[in-house]
Amino acid sequence: MPDLVITNATVWTSPDDEPLPDHAVVVHAGVVERVVPTAALDGAVADLPVWDAVGRVVTAGFWNCHVHLSEPVWRGAGRAPVARLQAALDDMLLSRGFTTAVDLASNSRDTLPLVARIASGELAGPTILSATEAIRPARGLPFYTREEVPWFLWWALPTPWTAAGARRVARRQLRKGARVIKLFTGSYVERDRIKPMGIPHARAAVEVAHEHGVLVFAHTSNREGLQVALDAGVDVIAHVPDETDGTEPLLREAANRGVWLVPTLLMFAETVTTSPAYLDPIDDALRVFRDAGGRVLFGTDVGYLQEYAIDGELAALERCGLDGPAVLRALTTEPAAAFGRPDEGTVAPGMRADLTVLETRASVVRPGDLGRVAAVVKDGRVVLTR
Numbered sequence: 001m002p003d004l005v006i007t008n009a010t011v012w013t014s015p016d017d018e019p020l021p022d023h024a025v026v027v028h029a030g031v032v033e034r035v036v037p038t039a040a041l042d043g044a045v046a047d048l049p050v051w052d053a054v055g056r057v058v059t060a061g062f063w064n065c066h067v068h069l070s071e072p073v074w075r076g077a078g079r080a081p082v083a084r085l086q087a088a089l090d091d092m093l094l095s096r097g098f099t100t101a102v103d104l105a106s107n108s109r110d111t112l113p114l115v116a117r118i119a120s121g122e123l124a125g126p127t128i129l130s131a132t133e134a135i136r137p138a139r140g141l142p143f144y145t146r147e148e149v150p151w152f153l154w155w156a157l158p159t160p161w162t163a164a165g166a167r168r169v170a171r172r173q174l175r176k177g178a179r180v181i182k183l184f185t186g187s188y189v190e191r192d193r194i195k196p197m198g199i200p201h202a203r204a205a206v207e208v209a210h211e212h213g214v215l216v217f218a219h220t221s222n223r224e225g226l227q228v229a230l231d232a233g234v235d236v237i238a239h240v241p242d243e244t245d246g247t248e249p250l251l252r253e254a255a256n257r258g259v260w261l262v263p264t265l266l267m268f269a270e271t272v273t274t275s276p277a278y279l280d281p282i283d284d285a286l287r288v289f290r291d292a293g294g295r296v297l298f299g300t301d302v303g304y305l306q307e308y309a310i311d312g313e314l315a316a317l318e319r320c321g322l323d324g325p326a327v328l329r330a331l332t333t334e335p336a337a338a339f340g341r342p343d344e345g346t347v348a349p350g351m352r353a354d355l356t357v358l359e360t361r362a363s364v365v366r367p368g369d370l371g372r373v374a375a376v377v378k379d380g381r382v383v384l385t386r
């Protein structure tokens, strides 16, 4: 028996298809069973829980491919009350439409118990794929990490001195539960000084991750950090490099090689400066990457960035030439492709019933409409309505 019937919705099955007006989505056991015109629903669904989504758009659940679960609210997540944690997860992620989030480094003593409590069903979601702690160059802790983490805990942060050490660290992170690996191939050790990771170190960590079928994300910062990331064979660039000098050919090479990019444009404006002299070259770098055919994953750096609303990121992406379907791809089909999830990213029979419902009647969906979240369905259950 189906678990849920969503009726009268405009269903955007995939960013590459026209939205279907007045359609119903029938969900059974956490999976989409049928997508049909509401008028074609038969008596078999008459007794089932019906959620009328008239005037709303249903899409596949969104992914945020760059978050950090490092704010004070996550401390002691293994024992914290469900209500407190769920409220925090709702505020930061579910209410923004995210059914999956990629945690690009946090304190694993808090994050891994949180991930386990979500996986067990104690918490409603979203699904979290965590990098646990990031791997940095030797003597390469970013200045903002040194400000956040007390000095007597620095020894516990992975900063391998040798390639063999990088291999050991990557294995340890995966053993304890990392689902992605995060490398600082270019680390802001001071506000104005970037230290690159050694290529053999980065390559060793990438090899270990790939042996385990795990993606590697790199914080590159500048041309040198981007070169290390490409030489090492990382899968995803976690931000547009913000020191853009000399990065153009490398961004084109990344695009040609199928390396994904998470822009995080709003973060630069919110945490560094709103000066156009700083931001315009970053926008241009994203345009270079996109013009070369580069594929984009949506991500905001929320958790480091204090702003939870995604409207600013959506507007920034539109400014750089991404239209509604392009941003929806970055939120749904591209992450599903990057993470090898054939049953995620679109709304169709057999797909996982992670759905994001938007408050819009627009026949042409613009990037800004993707921030107007009305409800979220996680594994076939309505877990949030606004």
Ligand SMILES: [Zn+2]
Pocket: 066, 067, 068, 104, 301, 304
């Ligand atoms: Zn980050």
